[in-house]
Amino acid sequence: MTFRAIILAMAGAAFIAAVGHLNDQVARLNHFVGNHFPIIVFGPLILVAMFANPVLRRLGRGWRFRPAELAVAVTLTLVACNIPGSGLLRFFPRTLLMPMHVNQTDAGWRKNQVLRYVPASMMPGDGDYDEEVMEGVLYGRGRPGEPIGIARIPWPKWWPALATWMPLVILVAVASICMSLIVHRQWSRHERLRYPIADFAATIMGQQPGGGTIFGNKLFWAGVLAIFGIHVINGLHVWFPERCIEIPLAYDFRPILSKFRSLQRALWSWSLAYPRLYPTAVAFAFFLARDVSFSIGISQVIWVPLAAWCVVAGLPMREDFMGGGLPAWQRFGSYAGLAGAIVYVGRRHYWGVLRSALGARRAEGIEPYMAWAGRIGLLATAALIGLFISLGLDWHFAVLMVAMMLMSYVVMARMNAESGLVLSQAYWQPAAVLMGLFGFAALGPKALVIVGMLCVMFTIDRRECLMPFLINGLKLCEAQRVRPARLGRWGLWIFLVALSAGVPVAMWSDYNFGIACGEGWSTFSAPKYTFNTASREITHLKLSGELGESQAYSSWERLTHMRPDPKFLWAAGVGLAAVIVFSVLRLRHTWWPLHPILFLGWGSWAFACFSHSFLLGWFLKVLLTKLGGERMYTRAKALMIGVIAGDLLGGMLWMGVGAIYYGATGLAPKRYHIFPGG
Numbered sequence: 001m002t003f004r005a006i007i008l009a010m011a012g013a014a015f016i017a018a019v020g021h022l023n024d025q026v027a028r029l030n031h032f033v034g035n036h037f038p039i040i041v042f043g044p045l046i047l048v049a050m051f052a053n054p055v056l057r058r059l060g061r062g063w064r065f066r067p068a069e070l071a072v073a074v075t076l077t078l079v080a081c082n083i084p085g086s087g088l089l090r091f092f093p094r095t096l097l098m099p100m101h102v103n104q105t106d107a108g109w110r111k112n113q114v115l116r117y118v119p120a121s122m123m124p125g126d127g128d129y130d131e132e133v134m135e136g137v138l139y140g141r142g143r144p145g146e147p148i149g150i151a152r153i154p155w156p157k158w159w160p161a162l163a164t165w166m167p168l169v170i171l172v173a174v175a176s177i178c179m180s181l182i183v184h185r186q187w188s189r190h191e192r193l194r195y196p197i198a199d200f201a202a203t204i205m206g207q208q209p210g211g212g213t214i215f216g217n218k219l220f221w222a223g224v225l226a227i228f229g230i231h232v233i234n235g236l237h238v239w240f241p242e243r244c245i246e247i248p249l250a251y252d253f254r255p256i257l258s259k260f261r262s263l264q265r266a267l268w269s270w271s272l273a274y275p276r277l278y279p280t281a282v283a284f285a286f287f288l289a290r291d292v293s294f295s296i297g298i299s300q301v302i303w304v305p306l307a308a309w310c311v312v313a314g315l316p317m318r319e320d321f322m323g324g325g326l327p328a329w330q331r332f333g334s335y336a337g338l339a340g341a342i343v344y345v346g347r348r349h350y351w352g353v354l355r356s357a358l359g360a361r362r363a364e365g366i367e368p369y370m371a372w373a374g375r376i377g378l379l380a381t382a383a384l385i386g387l388f389i390s391l392g393l394d395w396h397f398a399v400l401m402v403a404m405m406l407m408s409y410v411v412m413a414r415m416n417a418e419s420g421l422v423l424s425q426a427y428w429q430p431a432a433v434l435m436g437l438f439g440f441a442a443l444g445p446k447a448l449v450i451v452g453m454l455c456v457m458f459t460i461d462r463r464e465c466l467m468p469f470l471i472n473g474l475k476l477c478e479a480q481r482v483r484p485a486r487l488g489r490w491g492l493w494i495f496l497v498a499l500s501a502g503v504p505v506a507m508w509s510d511y512n513f514g515i516a517c518g519e520g521w522s523t524f525s526a527p528k529y530t531f532n533t534a535s536r537e538i539t540h541l542k543l544s545g546e547l548g549e550s551q552a553y554s555s556w557e558r559l560t561h562m563r564p565d566p567k568f569l570w571a572a573g574v575g576l577a578a579v580i581v582f583s584v585l586r587l588r589h590t591w592w593p594l595h596p597i598l599f600l601g602w603g604s605w606a607f608a609c610f611s612h613s614f615l616l617g618w619f620l621k622v623l624l625t626k627l628g629g630e631r632m633y634t635r636a637k638a639l640m641i642g643v644i645a646g647d648l649l650g651g652m653l654w655m656g657v658g659a660i661y662y663g664a665t666g667l668a669p670k671r672y673h674i675f676p677g678g
Contacts (some may be wrong), residue, residue: 002068002069002072004065004069005068005069005070005072005073005076006072006076006490008069008073008077009072009073009075009076009077009490009494010076010494010497012041012073012077012080013076013077013079013080013494013495013497013498014080014497014498014501016032016033016038016040016041016077016080016081016083016084016498017080017083017084017089017498017499017501017502017505018084018501018502018505019032019084019505020032020033020040020083020084020085020089020502021084021085021089021090021502021505021506021509022505022509023084023659024084024085024090024518024519025090025509025517025518025519026509026513026517026518027658027659027662027668028517028519028668028671029655029658029659029662029669029671030651030654030655030658030671030672030673031085031677032081032084032085033081033084033085033086033087033464034085034086034423034463034464034675034677035422035423035463035464035675036197036416036421036422036423036424036463036464036468036469036472037197037280037422037675038078038081039648039651039652039655039674039675040081041074041077041078041081042074042200042201042648043648043649043651043652045070045074045201045204045205046204046645046648046649047649047652048065048070049070049204049205049206049213049215050204050215050645052065053065067202067205067206067480068477068480068481068482070205071201071202071205071473071476071477071479071480071482072477072480072482072487074201074473074476075470075472075473075474075476075477075487075491076473076487076490076491076494077494078469078470078472078473079177079466079469079470079473079491079494079495079498080494080495080498080502081464081469082173082464082465082466082469082495083495083498083499083502084502084506085464086461086462086463086464086522087464087465087466088169088457088502089502089503089506090461090522091456091457091460091522091526091527092165092457092503092506093124093158093161093506093507093510094510094515094518094522094523094527095453095456095457095522095526095527096122096123096124096161096527097124097133097134097137097510097515097527098515098523098524098527098528099115099118099123099527099528099531100115100123100125100127100128100129100130100133100134101129101134101138102527102528102531103115103129103531104129106535108535108539109531109535111535112534112535112538112539112542114445114449114531114534114535114538115127115531117445117446117448117449117450117534118449118450118453119164119391119392119450120160121160121161121163121164121391122161122164122165122391122450122453123161124154124157124158124160124161125154125157126160130154130157132154132157133154133157133158136511136514137510137511137514137515138514138515138516139514139516139517140511140512140513140514140516140517141511141512141514142511142512142513144666147512148508148511148512150504150508152511153507153508153511158507162503164391165457166499166503167383167387168384168387168454168457168458169499170495170496170499171380171383171384171387172384172405172458172466173466173492173495174376174377174380174492175377175380175381175384175406176406176409176465176466176467176470177373177466177470177488177491177492177495178373178374178376178377178380178488179373179377179406179409179410179413179467180413180467180470180471180474180488181369181370181373181474181484181485181488182350182353182370182373182374182377183342183346183410183413183414183471184471184474184475184478184484185349185365185367185370186346186349186350187346187414187417187471188474188475188478190346190349191345191346193414193417193418194287194288194289194292194417194418194419194420195417195420195471195472195475196284196287196288196419196420197284197416197420197422197472198472198473198475198476199287200284200641200644201472201476202476202479203641204641204645214638214641214642217638217642219635219636219638219639219642220638220639220641220642220645221642222639222642223638223639223640223641223642223643223644223645223646224642224643224645224646224649225642225646226642226643226646227279227642227643227646227647227650228646228649228650228653229646230247230249230650231646231647231649231650231651231653231654231672231674232650232653233245233246233247234246234247234249234672235650235653235654235657235672238654238670238671238672239657239670249276249277249278250274250275250276250277251274251275251276252273252274253273253274253275254270254273254274256273257269257270257272257273262308262311262312263304263305263308264308265307265308265311265312266303266304266305266306266307266308266311266317267307267317267319267327267603268300268303268304268603268604268605268608269304269307269308270608271300271304271608271609271611272300272301272304275612276609276612276613277612277613277616278609278610278613278647278674278675278676279613279643279644279646279647279674280422280643280644280647280648280674280675281421281422281610281613281614281617282613282614282616282617282620282640282643283617283640283641283643283644283647284419284420284421284422284617284644285297285420285613285614285615285616285617285618285621286617286620286621286636286637286640287420287637287640288418288419288420288617288618289418289595290593290618290621290622291586291592291593291594291595292418292419292595292597293419293614293615293617293618293621294593294594294595294614294615294618295594295595295596295597295598296419296421296597296598296601296607296610296611296614296615297611297612297614297615297616297617297618298598298611298615299598299601299602299607299611300602300607300608300611301611302598302602303602303603303607307327307603310326316567319427319432320432320529320533321429321431321432321455321460321526321529321533322429322431322432322435322448322452322455322529322530322532322533322534323432323435323533323536323537324428324429324432324433324435324436324565324568325432326567326571327427327571327603328427328428328429328432329428329432329433329436329567329568329571329572329575330571330572330574330575330599331426331427331428331575331599331600331601331603331604332404332428332432332433332572332575333571333572333573333574333575333576333577333579334575334576334578334579334596334599334600335407335408335411335426335428335575335600336407336572336575336576337575337576337577337578337579337580337583337596337599338411338414338579338583338596338597338600339407339410339411340576340580341579341580341583341596342410342411342414345587349365349366352365352366353366353370353371353373353374354374356370356371356374357371357372357373357374357375357377357378358374367484367485368485369483369484369485369488372485373488381402381406384402385398385399385402386398388401388402388450388454391450392446392447392450393447393450393451394447394555394558395555396555396558396559397434397443397447397451397558400430400433400434401430401434401451401454404430404433404459405430405454405458405459408426408459408462408465409462409465409466409467410467411426411600412424412426412462412465412467412468413467413468413471415597415600415601416468416471416472417468417471417472417475418595418597419597421601421606421610422675423463423606423609423610423675423676423677424462424463424601424604424606425461425462425463425601425604425605425606426459426462426600427601427603427604427605429452429455429459429460430451430454430455430459431448431451431452431455431530431533433568433572434447434448434451435448435533435565436564436565436567436568436569436572437562437564437565437568438558438562438563438564439562439563439564439565440537440540440541440550441541441546441549441550441561441563442550442553442558442559442561442562442563443558444550444551444553444558445534445537445538445547445550445551446551448530448533448534448537449530449531449534452529452530452531452533452534453530455530456526456527456529456530460526460529461522461526463606466495470491473487473491474487575599578596578599579596579599579600582594582595582596582598582599583596605676606676609676610676620636621633624636647674648674650674651672651673651674651675654672657669658670658671658672
């Protein structure tokens with residue numbers, strides 16, 4: 001772990017955190033991050049390994065970046081990728097500003113006084129509409145060529161809210177880093193998960209099993225040139241649609257689907273008849289165990305007819321972010337089932353870590369850093385629970401909220417390590433689970449509002465959560481014998497540096513350019529979900545005469561008055577049972593063709609986008625193995641590495657073109673995506 005690697009990581013992390021928000025929300029360029037395979041990190045890695053290192057090698061042996069240095073720099077830079085987008089700054093601070101603005105015009109909100117349930121410290125200006133806080137923030141205070149100074153931000157009104165939210169953000173990061181250090185050895189060495197993203201980066205950096213680099217392989221360059229060429233042609237078509245041709249990667253069969261009206265009633269039914277190929281997803285699927293890629297590949301083929309049948313049978317298949325629904329509750333049960341399977345399979349390791357963390361003698365295989373990660377992780381978890389209670393949550397709601405947050409991070413990290421699914425989203429929210437488990441009367445308006453705001457900030461879009469980034473970095477550094485303990489310590493410092501750079505820039509950006517210039521969902525929709533649900537449920541309690549009683553319940557009375565929704569119990573139970581059964585079958589029978597990941601993501605946007613690509617990758621692997629055996633499959637890996645590299649380089653090309661166009665004209669450029677929503 002050299003000084004050069006640390007400086008490179010610190011500079012990269014600060015740049016991503018500070019510029020990423022401006023890139024995503026102001027310039028409206030392709031997202032810096034957007035998923036767990038950020039082009040802003042892995043694209044430059046390819047350029048350094050492919051072009052910079054050969055030049056530096058000629059200057060002398062000490063000039064080039066060694067694989068260990070690149071591994072450390074990539075790992076620590078990935079830690080910052082949690083900050084600029086959906087991990088934090090996509091929603092902060094607009095999640096705190098928009099409710100105060102909407103409350104001025106929404107009669108239902110004002111009638112039910114939904115904002116009075118928000119603790120004063122969670123919003124600027126104590127949660128009341130404040131002219132100084134809200135002045136010009138919707139459309140911006142700055143003028144072209146005359147940006148505002150950072151002192152124009154009403155910092156005194158913001159300090160209480162920042163003092164409330166930033167410790168929560170830091171504690172979540174600490175807990176995520178500790179959990180990553182704890183599960184790393186179990187997943188990497190004992191269970192031998194695939195880690196496709198880390199394997200790709202290791203290959204690019206020159207960590208070939210047989211020595212040498214991938215850049216001398218002709219199949220690699222064939223993959224690079226083919227995919228990069230497609231992106232050049234298709235990018236020109238986006239910019240000049242009337243002059244340039246397009247090589248289609250998407251195929252529209254929706255007119256056929258229109259003949260089957262019952263299928264159209266299922267959520268994401270369009271994906272069944274609108275296959276779009278993502279080269280990186282095809283390549284990652286090629287590296288996976290067949291049951292994983294096949295399960296993701298056929299997910300929509302199973303989901304759409306099943307969901308359509310449920311709708312025809314009269315089952316309510318709609319879902320609400322904070323109110324829940326059968327699909328969301330089923331996915332929660334599946335997440336809980338996989339979390340249980342993870343703990344069961346690694347029970348000896350995790351029990352040893354827990355015993356060591358609590359002061360017992362370290363068992364064989366438990367390193368000191370694991371024990372310290374356990375201790376610090378337990379303290380961070382306890383502190384999170386304590387802060388949630390201090391906000392006004394009853395102790396049992398605080399415990400459940402923290403448990404569900406951390407469980408979802410672990411499961412998403414596991415999905416990423418096992419499948420290489422670069423984009424995944426947990427389509428369930430802890431608020432919806434608490435609604436289904438307790439009922440709104442026992443939960444109460446205040447708890448729903450607090451938990452809902454926490455959900456918007458930490459769980460509503462988990463495609464950039466910290467833990468999947470870090471576990472890939474730990475795997476990448478493993479072959480270079482970089483100690484995980486040092487990565488954990490430096491990872492936290494890098495996170496704090498990136499946070500210190502990103503938050504002020506994001507707040508200045510929102511006040512200078514206005515939050516209306518950003519994308520609509522995180523600005524005008526997500527901040528309202530909590531309060532729309534609260535307003536609706538408060539109205540129901542008023543009509544039934546239970547509102548006053550619900551507000552007066554003590555903590556224990558909320559437990560005794562809980563009324564679980566039978567639909568929640570059935571849906572969560574089905575998801576839990578399905579994952580457990582499939583996990584047992586997979587562990588006991590090598591021939592079993594399906595992986596429980598099927599139930600965690602079907603019916604979600606990520607699976608709707610990627611299912612066809614994973615199915616194609618699975619088919620190519622099966623075909624090549626049948627035709628040429630293991631030897632042909634091994635040779636084809638270089639081609640697939642080239643496909644991924646060409647995909648990233650094509651995306652970087654058009655990111656650069658868009659940035660140059662925006663810098664020269666000040667106008668939003670054409671956007672060319674290599675990943676969904678990028």
